[in-house]
Amino acid sequence: MPAPWIPVWLAAMASLGQVAPQAAPPGSVRVDDELVVTAERTHYDPLTQTYTFSKGVVAVYGFTTVRAERLVIHNAPGDQTAEANGNVRLDDPEANLSADNLRFSWKTDARTGHAENAIIHIANVTIRAKRAEMRPEKWDLYDVSGTACRNDPPFLEARTRHISVTPGKDGKAVHPSIYVLGHKLLTLPDRSFNLNPKTEGFNPPAISYRRGSGLGVNFTSGFLLNQQTNLLVAAAAFPDSRPGYGATVTRTFLKADSIDSIVTPASELGERFRNGYLENIQVRTPDQERRSMRNLKRSVAISSVWNQGATATGDDTTYSKPLEAVYELGGGIGDYGYLGQVRAQTIRRNGEAIHTRMILSGSAGIAPRPIGKNLDLIGRIDSSLFLGTNFGWVRGSVGAVYTPIPQIALAAGVFASQEAGSTPFSVDRLYAKNGFVLRADFNLGPTKFSFMQKWDRNLGRFDREYTASQVVGCLEPFVAYRKYPNEYNLGLRFRLDEFYDVLRRRDFKRTKPVKTQVSPQPDGTLKSGI
Numbered sequence: 001m002p003a004p005w006i007p008v009w010l011a012a013m014a015s016l017g018q019v020a021p022q023a024a025p026p027g028s029v030r031v032d033d034e035l036v037v038t039a040e041r042t043h044y045d046p047l048t049q050t051y052t053f054s055k056g057v058v059a060v061y062g063f064t065t066v067r068a069e070r071l072v073i074h075n076a077p078g079d080q081t082a083e084a085n086g087n088v089r090l091d092d093p094e095a096n097l098s099a100d101n102l103r104f105s106w107k108t109d110a111r112t113g114h115a116e117n118a119i120i121h122i123a124n125v126t127i128r129a130k131r132a133e134m135r136p137e138k139w140d141l142y143d144v145s146g147t148a149c150r151n152d153p154p155f156l157e158a159r160t161r162h163i164s165v166t167p168g169k170d171g172k173a174v175h176p177s178i179y180v181l182g183h184k185l186l187t188l189p190d191r192s193f194n195l196n197p198k199t200e201g202f203n204p205p206a207i208s209y210r211r212g213s214g215l216g217v218n219f220t221s222g223f224l225l226n227q228q229t230n231l232l233v234a235a236a237a238f239p240d241s242r243p244g245y246g247a248t249v250t251r252t253f254l255k256a257d258s259i260d261s262i263v264t265p266a267s268e269l270g271e272r273f274r275n276g277y278l279e280n281i282q283v284r285t286p287d288q289e290r291r292s293m294r295n296l297k298r299s300v301a302i303s304s305v306w307n308q309g310a311t312a313t314g315d316d317t318t319y320s321k322p323l324e325a326v327y328e329l330g331g332g333i334g335d336y337g338y339l340g341q342v343r344a345q346t347i348r349r350n351g352e353a354i355h356t357r358m359i360l361s362g363s364a365g366i367a368p369r370p371i372g373k374n375l376d377l378i379g380r381i382d383s384s385l386f387l388g389t390n391f392g393w394v395r396g397s398v399g400a401v402y403t404p405i406p407q408i409a410l411a412a413g414v415f416a417s418q419e420a421g422s423t424p425f426s427v428d429r430l431y432a433k434n435g436f437v438l439r440a441d442f443n444l445g446p447t448k449f450s451f452m453q454k455w456d457r458n459l460g461r462f463d464r465e466y467t468a469s470q471v472v473g474c475l476e477p478f479v480a481y482r483k484y485p486n487e488y489n490l491g492l493r494f495r496l497d498e499f500y501d502v503l504r505r506r507d508f509k510r511t512k513p514v515k516t517q518v519s520p521q522p523d524g525t526l527k528s529g530i
Helices: 005-014 286-293 497-503
Strands: 028-030 035-038 041-045 050-061 064-076 079-091 096-107 110-122 125-135 138-147 156-166 170-173 177-180 183-187 191-194 206-210 214-226 229-237 244-252 297-309 318-333 336-349 355-372 375-387 391-405 408-421 435-444 447-456 460-470 476-482 487-493
Touching (some): 286 336, 286 355
Antiparallel strands (some): 028 035, 035 050, 050 064, 064 079, 079 096, 125 138, 138 156, 156 170, 170 191, 177 183, 214 229, 229 244, 297 318, 318 336, 336 355, 435 447, 447 460, 476 487
């Protein structure tokens, strides 16, 4: 797998020809405003504009430090290249790299990098590559192995003779092999993987469970038709049920580098408030809810969906929407985040008569606001208006989150709602209308546990949710349960989220190192589970 070290160095080298050498601390050479090189021996040839540093070379550029036995910088026009040789080590907040040799070019039309016998550390992942060829738009690594395990030999390791990555877009591994404790377990066909935050990417069919139907097969995948258009296709088959299927084409009006989330609008048939900290145990922190509410959204979608289940109802009703158009708008203003949708649709339930209507829905939330020592206030408001079936509702929730120590978070909240009018579709109504929520999170290093209960004035205790996980070497077994909407997951995480976050970036803006501490919330996401 690749790492961000080449964008770091390409950025550093790009500025070398812009200024003449300036004063630097004794024993050092200031090459430009940020790049300072220290070495026991230094030589500069003004005719070729070449710096040669040797013995104990330390080059510092911003937050990045490179150490080597020898560093040569060619700074003449048309020859903007550099080589670092001998026990090369690069330390950066994003990654660490060691290699026998590094070569790179910062020419405007030929920015490249080359490394031999490289060992790269990103988050908790270690990658070894015999050779790496890097360009800003594509990374190629050869004779590669990667693992998140620290033991030797690794408990679990992946190897491939070639992997190519287009940052922020996709990648492909040629016949990857899986090794357990150094022994080959199996070799897979060529594997492609999605790194684009705009689309769901290709996902193979998966076994799934549906209440009342049992085990079945689900398939959902997204494909970019171009940089601003996504095609989502989905299909499902369960015993004693009509097969479900559908397709959605979404066009976003945002620039590619400003999109950090899936562009396909969420369905009103799905779980409402799924991104809420006091609604979903898989939302790890109030800040995660805040970021979700502030995702930029500017898109139009056209879809046709048949025999789709409705998570929001808590029953087995299915709906078909022969034709639907959606406009979605979202973002942030100051401390507030918002998301709005306008839907025009034809809809029917279980093969009944078709209704034509519009839906106006919106959500707004405030960033966690300190109201006392280690005590934050959170809140949001949600609403939907159904034109054509003459129904609507509005719901507000507010809560407090107390973190007595960084490893523990205790939260409580209340929610209240009001409905008006009538509707033929149970999916339009709120499942729980007025009640309260209690939540507790414990992050004890390798052991994490979260628990949440919800009560409604009419339903009583209607929901119980929990997640638990335990780090065992490079693996993290987990269990997650949600009574409503009846979700149960058991599996293993490979603890690769931070690693994938790096690969999903389309560019590598410099970030300052931050002090690491144990998060006050558990890692409840199931994104990497199998």
